[in-house]
Amino acid sequence: MRKPERHRFTRRQMVASLSLGTLGLLSGCSGNDQENPDVEESENGDGEGTETDSDDESGKDNNSGEEGVDEENASKYTVGFEHPDAVFPDQPFEMIISGLPPEKTVKIRLGDSGRPRSAAAKIQTNQGGRVNIDEATIVGGDVPQEVNVPLPVVLHQFVDLSFRRARESGPQTAQYSLEIDGEDIGSTTVTRRHPNIESAKAIDHDEIVGDVFEPTNGGPGPGVVVLHGSNAIRRQYVAGLLAQRGFTAVALQYFDAPGLPKELMEVPLGYVETTTEWLLDHKSVTGDQVGLLGYSKGGELALLAGSQFESVGAAVSISGSGVTWQGFSNDVFSSSWALNGDPTPYISLVDEGWEGNPIQGYTNSLEAASEEEIEAATIPVEEINGPVLLISGGEDRIWNAVRLHRIAEERLANHDHPSFDHLVYDNAGHVITPPYLGLSEIEGGTRAGKAEASHDHWPQVCETLSALE
Structure with a gap:
């Protein structure tokens, strides 16, 4: 032949x-030899998408209490968030939300719901109105239920990309917001310190x-x-x-x-x-x-x-x-x-x-x-x-x-x-x-x-x- x-x-x-x-x-790499991202030198970059440039150089280790609660629903829900203020972009992290109604479906969205680049997932609160979204069971939304990746970071992977993601550089702020029955009830932010x-x-x-x-x-x-x-x-x-x-x-x-x-x-x-x-x-x-x-x-x-x-x-x-x-x-x-x-x-x-x-x-x-x-x-x-x-x-x-x-x-x-x-x-x-x-x-x-x-x-x-x- x-x-x-x-x-x-x-x-x-x-x-x-x-x-x-x-x-x-x-x-x-999600390794264990990284320095604290909260004390890393900050310089703004040129990324886009669900994150915005941030000059936040806070040294806090986590957030707790109310943050960005919707005023109209403030009397109904007193939402608290616990999570690191800043993380490296390849670092999974824990986010605990409290003050929610018990055994209720909640939508958590990364990014502004009015922008094309966002992703959301529906999760269920426990009997105490609390949920650790790092371990939460997904019951709907953009992220498939079977994905074995922590929810706070997998949301970044399922943003709606109209073409391709711009190169990330420097610290950028990611916003997480909560909805119940179509109403915004609170939000919080996490700074992701991309390489400069x-x-x-x-x-x-x-x-x-x-x-x-x-x-x-x-x-x-x-x-x-x-x-x-x-x-x-x-x-x-x-x-x-x-x-x-x-x-x-x-x-x-x-x-x-x-x-x-x-x-x-x-x-x-x-x-x-x-x-x-x-x-x-x-x-x-x-x-x-x-x-x-x-x-x-x-x-x-x-x-x-x-x-x-x-x-x-x-x-x-x-x-x-x-x-x-x-x-x-x-x-x-x-x-x-x-x-x-x-x-x-x-x-x-x-x-x-x-x-x-x-x-x-x-x-x-x-x-x-x-x-x-x-x-x-x-x-x-x-x-x-x-x-x-x-x-x-x-x-x-x-x-x-x-x-x-x-x-x-x-x-x-x-x-x-x-x-x-x-x-x-x-x-x-x-x-x-x-x-x-x-x-x-x-x-x-x-x-x-x-x-x-x-x-x-x-x-x-x-x-x-x-x-x-």
Whole structure:
């Protein structure tokens, strides 16, 4: 049988085949090493949606008593709220509401009901007219009953997005309001301290393009390099979240910038090594190894670079691949990556299957490859000197990340690697976002499945990277 011809797959074609939601959303900790968000330096950002910019620098640990009670109903209900004044955006929190009628259905809404970007859920009060919405059973509204994510934060994931969520930056205020039988009876606010993107510092190295986020708690911490996907958009928000967790994180760009390859074609692995060595010399980095956290093609790069360099002590691949692929170019057939000046082995892209979502094209290409080609292109992940975490969505529309990560998983198991895991979220898509941001269903998966993946994967990402300490 004739082997299918190789396909010149350009980055422009890839971008055209991806949904706008995939390109716009971020993919990637609810850890225990964060500093108190109430004393974090505050700077306003440019986010939008259910939150508004806030200059609140209150040092309170929680709110209690009446707040924002509707005057018309003040004599009927004396509503009290208990919750933190400020939280990090990836931090679940408890909210207890009292002073409500017993055993009554109450609607809690995030955002202004008159604005398009809001989400609401109906919950039931107990016999004492009190409800802990963190543990409340959902009985209706925008959030599905089966979602296993705390309600105060899952509401952020179900806001009605007209297109895509703007990038969040800095402290922003989220408003929670209560309704009974269509009447507003009270409201409260919580400040979410998103990473301040403007706090990033340029990397003082002539060959490296990226931004470094230092730990916001003032202390040194493990170093992490965050790798973007084929869209060449730096993952600044993710690096900022890691900085809030005590890491020193670099949002690295590895192509399509001055001094770098214009296309995702034969990107030198040595560039990643240079970045890790620079990071290890940084004043705010502890330890003698750094972690790599990559998304999609960046996940493929994280596994490959991690298998080559002793400076890497942990690797996380989100929606990545255990094999290396042909790069994207107008006129070149070669690998996405190069080592010591030579292209690494790769799986070629065939012509068929690239209409619409590209998953069929990648599937066809993998099936057309010979066993020898697949073996040569398989990343030697067993050489990674530290824990490996693979994260996949079962409804990925870009490529079959579950299958591609299984290749790495099986290799790790066959070589008795001491620390690895593969998290598969059956109802998630290609983009697995940091918690807790607005979600869509554009690039695969259900909103419920993606909400749970976002909630569940991030603490495990942080735990894997914390092995560097």
